[in-house]
Amino acid sequence: MNYRFSDTTKAFESSAVREILKLTQGRSIISLAGGLPNEQFFPVEAVSEAFDRVFKQGKGVLQYGLTEGYTPLRENISKHLERKGIRAGVDNMLLTTGSQQAIDLLTRVYIDPGDVILVERPTYLAAIQVFQSRQAKLVSVDCDADGMIPEDLERKIKQHRPKLVYVIPTFSNPTGKSWSLERRQSTLNLCKSNDVLILEDDPYGELRFGGGEPMPSIFSLEQEANGGAVVYTSTFSKIVAPALRTGWVIGDEQVIRHMTRAKQAADLHSSTMDQQALHQLFEHFDLYGHIDQIRTAYETRMRQMIDLMKAKNWDGVQWIEPKGGMFVWVEMPEHINTQELLKLAVEEGVAFVPGISFFANEPQTNTMRLNFTHTDSEDMVRAFDRLDRALRRVEK
Amino acid sequence: MNYRFSDTTKAFESSAVREILKLTQGRSIISLAGGLPNEQFFPVEAVSEAFDRVFKQGKGVLQYGLTEGYTPLRENISKHLERKGIRAGVDNMLLTTGSQQAIDLLTRVYIDPGDVILVERPTYLAAIQVFQSRQAKLVSVDCDADGMIPEDLERKIKQHRPKLVYVIPTFSNPTGKSWSLERRQSTLNLCKSNDVLILEDDPYGELRFGGGEPMPSIFSLEQEANGGAVVYTSTFSKIVAPALRTGWVIGDEQVIRHMTRAKQAADLHSSTMDQQALHQLFEHFDLYGHIDQIRTAYETRMRQMIDLMKAKNWDGVQWIEPKGGMFVWVEMPEHINTQELLKLAVEEGVAFVPGISFFANEPQTNTMRLNFTHTDSEDMVRAFDRLDRALRRVEK
Known part of the structure; x- marks a missing residue:
């Protein structure tokens, strides 16, 4: 063959x-x-108890679920995000197999081969792989300790007319950096005024040292209803456990609707066992x-x-x-x-x-x-x- | 925006x-x-017990897993397939989020926009969606009660030079048909001699009525090591439960390796909670x-x-x-x-x-x-x- x-x-x-x-x-x-x-x-005991609670509900818990994900978990994530100053309802949210899948699905619905994506210099390895597999053209924006340098970002937006900017502004992989508020705002302003969508990847935001107040996400700075210029993704992998493979992505309803259809073709839906257990964890475990x-x-x-x-x-x-x-x-x-x-x-x-x-x-x-x-x-x-x-x- | x-x-x-x-x-x-x-x-009680057994193993069960999937489950699936006359080792197997994801991943690694895929007339709705989202050109092959009609298949292979033939030969969705042995063999021969890969989708094969012997899969008819001309996918969704979202795909090591890399970019790996529970189910439950x-x-x-x-x-x-x-x-x-x-x-x-x-x-x-x-x-x-x-x- x-x-x-x-x-x-x-x-x-x-x-x-x-x-x-x-x-x-x-x-x-x-x-x-x-x-x-x-x-x-x-928290293996709490996770085990959470699964027990799910199974006690009977056989129905093993049926196919919605592509969007288990609704009560989306409601709990919505409340969780509210604590971080993020407003996102269940209709603005899709549950994914880790936030990795959110990157992949957005790439599918938003990027055509040859489209330009701006990324941090350096950025997350597996995001580069997704973008390259889509035959996107990647352009790195110069960064310092505070985040993307606005002058370089603006220059590269004008020069390359990108469709998307991919950023990990909070405790970045690989650099551990957290962007300043000013840089979050300047990046949002520049992208918004040039119709460039921002994908804000935030798997590590909860792992904040020093006990201070969290830095607002770029999504929460976006004042348009549902963060029109920003798509935001995060995950339970770092705060509960990776084996549950549950991430979420929020954004404008139109974007989420397209991503949901792409997910339907990709895998129908992610494990609803894990999603139902995470819902029980929100209800019966001191997550914070x-x-x-x-x-x-x-x-x-x-x-x-x-x-x-x-x-x-x-x-x-x-x-x-x-x-x-x-x-x-x-x-x-x-x-x-x-x-x-x-x-x-x-x-x-x-x-x-x-x-x-x-x-x-x-x-x-x-x-x-x-x-x-x-x-x-x-x-x-x-x-x-x-x-x-x-x-x-x-x-x- | x-x-x-x-x-x-x-x-x-x-x-x-x-x-x-x-x-x-x-x-x-x-x-x-x-x-x-x-x-x-x-089997909600058996599934619940299976999860209990997993959690009793300790915290490690919640860590990231291999993209290929949980190895002991792949070993059990390998034995399960042996009962069906299919030889496939763990290195020829990738665990997926349902068999839907197997269709998607093979499409990613094998199909470029404009490539031709031959399908049955009619065929599985969500496979059509995957292929179309990849901008493949779909050509339907005429079928009768016994499967694809060899003359039409040959004519369309010569005319369209397809890369892939997608078939559900056993209790098809949507028709419920099961192909005759002769048609399985003729389809394999035609595809093999023309370097056309076959994707054999078999989610329903176990749901056989009348108690007779199962019809051999096209994969098992393929005598080349590891079924070189055939990629075969199936799932636990119909024999255990869909919520566990666990499917598998087997094929030549080269094909599986490429699909594994594509999966790594798509979602790193599927839920290892579900995979570990299914392994326990094989060990402690009368699946057959x-x-x-x-x-x-x-x-x-x-x-x-x-x-x-x-x-x-x-x-x-x-x-x-x-x-x-x-x-x-x-x-x-x-x-x-x-x-x-x-x-x-x-x-x-x-x-x-x-x-x-x-x-x-x-x-x-x-x-x-x-x-x-x-x-x-x-x-x-x-x-x-x-x-x-x-x-x-x-x-x-």
Whole structure:
């Protein structure tokens, strides 16, 4: 059989990084590479009870559900969003298989091959893959610690006439950055006045350190009914558990309606078992107390990682201390290629993701993403000793 | 905000049928329209116990899983397929969100806009939607009671040079037909010798009436290692429950690898809660006894439907008595347009799906699909009285 795969299949070719990370499988390597929440904080008993409550309702819970998702859960998410200053009713909401699917569905209904999408420099790896698989043209906007730089954004809007801007303004993957209020507003204004849709990806917003007030989402800054210029997506993966694969996306009814139809073709609907259980969790579990517990634990881990890095006194190595989320973004001196460093690091018994994977174009080859949520305290110490040895070898 | 949706979004426009069926919501209408399994046979206690067993394993069950799906479940499906004469190892298998997603993922990795896909005349509505959303060109192959007619298939292969043939050879949706062995073999031979990939969609194969031996799948007829010319998909939706949204697709490793990467971009992975529970169900539940129970019950319902239709003595109305599955396909006299009939039927209090929705092109407007699995015995009697009244009105 001579297979004739589609042109877009090329976008899914395996990356060099994935190949290196495969080497870590089955070896005693400490991984700072993944984006995994810490299992220690999964509320397994509460989730188990939630499923019990669902099954007690009888056989009907196992039937096909709405493509839009289980309505009582959408109502609970709507209330949850209200606490964050976001107004979105059930008709403005679609439940998805993780927020990853929200990115994919919006891309399907909004992007044609050749359309331009503006992204942060750097941005989320798996969003790049979705956009490239749609044969979109990706253009990176220059960013600083506060977010997208308005002058560069404006220039690139005028030059490329993009349809979409994709952003992770709160505790970004991979950088851990949180945008300033001013930059959120300027990005919204620029996009709105140029009819550019914003996809605001917010999987980490609840993982806020320091106990302060949350930064408003771009969606909530949008005053048009239902956030006309902004589509917003988030997920339970980081605040409850990833295995439940439940995310949501909100936006204008017209956008959500199109996405719902696309989802109907894609998979009819996501697991309503998981959706019904999450509804029970909202009703019978102290979700916000639980989130507070995760926040505190992750902040401690982040602090340990930063302290360990400081103690190593690495020459010319810089990072941004995140105010939330799961990652620290590290810039090595320019002559260090982190893909080369990764090979040595894996030999020493530690893994990370080289930054190159997070750039749609013009990669900074001296960067890396470190995850601090999944590694326990003792392993974290070992990880940095190993990384230190690898770094000494590359410096030679 | 002036939205600029993608060209393919047009494929998802709401159909006239969907609009009519919306009228049934909240009214006391008996629906023979849906494709719903009967809730009465959902093994809710066994599923609940299966979830309990999963949660007893601890917090780790809530972590992210493999895109390919939970390995022990893939092993169990592999054994399940062996019983059907299908050899497929875990590396030839991807777990999906229902078999609907398998259709979508194969389309993504195999079809470019403008590529030709051959389908049965008629075929599964939601597959047509997926293919059209990819801007594929659909060509219907003429079928009789035994399956695709080889002469027409060969002619259309030579004329259109298709990349893919999509078939539901066993208890088809919408026709309930099961292809003869000869037609399965001739379709395979023709496709194989012309490098045309076959997507064999088999959601209903287990719902076999009459207790005889199952007809071999086209996949199992394919002698090349791993069924090189055939990709096969099925699901737990009809034999356990749809809410668990778990399907699988098997094929050549190369095809499965590409589909896995496409799935990674689409949603990372499907619910591993549901996959782990289904694994426990294989281990601790008499799945095959359960399937036998469903078969018997559905056969009784099918028999009732056919008997009711016979008793009505409708002039010039024909149907094929299905040997399995969930549907009876009815051909009315040529002058009856079933879309018009549906409006009257809904007024009388009964709904069905007009056949037009199941044709990729050249629709037979005098056809309809009736579901017999979801309506209980008393309502079935009422449904045909109502349909009878509607038919008398249209005949006037």
